Amino acid sequence: MLHLAPMLQSGAGRMIFELAQELRGHGFACEVISSGETSRLHDWPQLVKKLGLAGIAYEQINFFDRDPKILQDSANRLAKRLREVRYDVIHAHSGVPAAAAHSALERLDCRIPVVATFYSWGIGRPRWMDTVDTQAFSRCNRMIVISSWYRDFLERKGIELERIEMIPPGIDPALFEIRGGRALLEEACGFEHSENPILADLAVIERRKNQLAAIEALALLPSEAGCRLAFIGALKDKEYHAELVGAARRLGVNRQVAFTGEVDDPLPLLAGADLFVFPSLSEGLGIAIMEAMALGVPVVSTAVEGAADLIIDGETAIAVDPRDPRQIAAAIGRMLESSDLAARLAGAARLMILKRYVRTRTTERCADLYRQVLRESGGG
Numbered sequence: 001m002l003h004l005a006p007m008l009q010s011g012a013g014r015m016i017f018e019l020a021q022e023l024r025g026h027g028f029a030c031e032v033i034s035s036g037e038t039s040r041l042h043d044w045p046q047l048v049k050k051l052g053l054a055g056i057a058y059e060q061i062n063f064f065d066r067d068p069k070i071l072q073d074s075a076n077r078l079a080k081r082l083r084e085v086r087y088d089v090i091h092a093h094s095g096v097p098a099a100a101a102h103s104a105l106e107r108l109d110c111r112i113p114v115v116a117t118f119y120s121w122g123i124g125r126p127r128w129m130d131t132v133d134t135q136a137f138s139r140c141n142r143m144i145v146i147s148s149w150y151r152d153f154l155e156r157k158g159i160e161l162e163r164i165e166m167i168p169p170g171i172d173p174a175l176f177e178i179r180g181g182r183a184l185l186e187e188a189c190g191f192e193h194s195e196n197p198i199l200a201d202l203a204v205i206e207r208r209k210n211q212l213a214a215i216e217a218l219a220l221l222p223s224e225a226g227c228r229l230a231f232i233g234a235l236k237d238k239e240y241h242a243e244l245v246g247a248a249r250r251l252g253v254n255r256q257v258a259f260t261g262e263v264d265d266p267l268p269l270l271a272g273a274d275l276f277v278f279p280s281l282s283e284g285l286g287i288a289i290m291e292a293m294a295l296g297v298p299v300v301s302t303a304v305e306g307a308a309d310l311i312i313d314g315e316t317a318i319a320v321d322p323r324d325p326r327q328i329a330a331a332i333g334r335m336l337e338s339s340d341l342a343a344r345l346a347g348a349a350r351l352m353i354l355k356r357y358v359r360t361r362t363t364e365r366c367a368d369l370y371r372q373v374l375r376e377s378g379g380g
Contacts, residue, residue: 001370002087004078004097005034006064008043008051009234010204011287012119015169016093017047018359019366021054026367033081036060041236046264063097066129071096075103082108089370092116092140095133102139113373117144118154120284120306122208134158141373144366147285147306165369168285168309170359175294176350178271185272189230189258196226197336200273200297202266202288203280204236205259210302211244213279216325217332219251225336227256229277232269234262271295275335275342279322283307289317290357293349298342300331316349 001023005016020030032051034043041064051058061077062070078100090112092098098116105112116137121130134157137143143159145151146168155161185200186193199218203209211231218229235241241259248254263269270276276292278301283289285306292299293310299317301307313319318331335342 001028001030002081002085002090003030003032004061004063004090004092004101005032006094006096007038007041008032008034008047009041010044011169012093013044013047015287017050017054017056018170018172019363020051020056022359022363023367026363028367028370031057031059031085031087033059033061033063033078035062035064038062038064040064044234044262061100063100066096066132071100071103075100075107078104079107082110082112087112088374090114091366091370092136094119095129095136098140099132099136102136111377113141113377114139115142115144115369115373116140117146118150118284119146120150120282123282141377142369144369147309149305149308150284165365167362167365167369168357169287169290170362171290171294171353171357172359175267175291176354178267178295180272181268182272185230185269188232188260188263188269189228191228191230191258194226196228197274198228198230198272199275199277199332200230200232200270200292201277201279202232202270202291203278204233205231205241205244206237207240208280208282209233210279210281210322211240212247213322213325213328214277215244215248215251215253215257217277217279217328218256219253220325220329221332225333227332227336229253229257230269230273231257231259232263232266233260235259267291267295270297273297275300275332277328277332278302279320279328280304280307281322286310290353293317293346294353294357296346296350298335298346299349300328300335310349310352315345316352317345 062074090101092101101114143164144167151166221227248257276297276299283306289310301311302322303311303319311317311319320328320331
């Protein structure tokens with residue numbers, strides 16, 4: 001198995017590592033090629049380190065930038081790699097690596113089945129980019145989507161439903177055993193120890209994640225509640241981070257807001273929160289939502305795009321409009337005022353994750369899909 005990733009970072013990067021690691025138990029040896037570093041982003045060092053510790057071969061080829069010269073060079077380098085090593089299946093994680101895989105195979109006049117995963121398309125993408133990625137996806141033997149919204153989206157784009165498999169990412173069963181690390185969270189945030197509620201958001205700091213709405217909602221909560229807000233995640237967009245700091249100061253809640261920055265293991269911190277607040281504007285599914293639910297942390301979140309599979313208003317969470325801080329503040333207030341409501345929603349959400357979103361299930365379904373495309377291509 002050869003996994004091609006645009007970048008090893010965030011939830012998708014963790015999923016690629018975990019999939020490559022666990023596939024060995026299903027008879028698949030895996031290698032990973034990722035972009036490493038570009039002018040904008042870089043692979044997370046801890047994920048690269050984990051690949052090495054797990055004995056998974058790792059190489060760098062740029063599958064992130066769309067510049068034609070860079071993409072041509074990447075396809076040439078990938079073709080050279082395919083000449084050197086016989087791979088049975090290529091798994092491309094998004095559009096650019098899928099396009100590079102097809103281009104490399106054309107250079108070799110070689111037939112290796114290509115499976116691609118479509119995680120999501122963020123807001124504000126130009127139409128040409130969507131067209132290019134759709135063309136790359138349409139040439140794949142199979143498409144994997146991680147949520148029903150994106151399955152329907154690809155079908156509307158003209159990809160046959162029978163070639164689309166919905167395989168959501170899975171949660172490590174060990175997550176269900178993590179207990180609240182409130183002291184760890186307070187220490188990471190620089191908060192003094194107190195019983196005042198801690199709201200948490202686990203996400204890289206970027207505009208798509210819409211952390212500003214959480215700060216604005218915090219400012220609308222009664223001051224006597226003493227709520228604190230922890231942003232757990234790398235500072236991907238430093239300009240946006242500065243705007244968030246300025247907004248917190250302007251709204252008078254800067255002492256109640258903290259940014260942990262990138263941490264090696266954010267989940268013990270998240271487990272110490274009283275409430276998970278997630279006003280994201282766009283989500284393929286929402287791995288952070290799944291993690292909060294597995295940890296038993298009650299959730300207030302948007303139900304945009306793929307997140308609608310997880311956020312069932314009044315059953316597994318309280319759904320909110322990401323552009324309405326007053327509604328977000330009201331939902332937070334309801335959760336904090338009613339421990340029964342919070343416990344009921346958190347319990348139902350945790351049970352849903354246990355039933356549908358455990359990692360072993362994801363790995364088994366991917367392994368079955370690889371075997372199926374191998375049989376169809378005459379390779380297995």
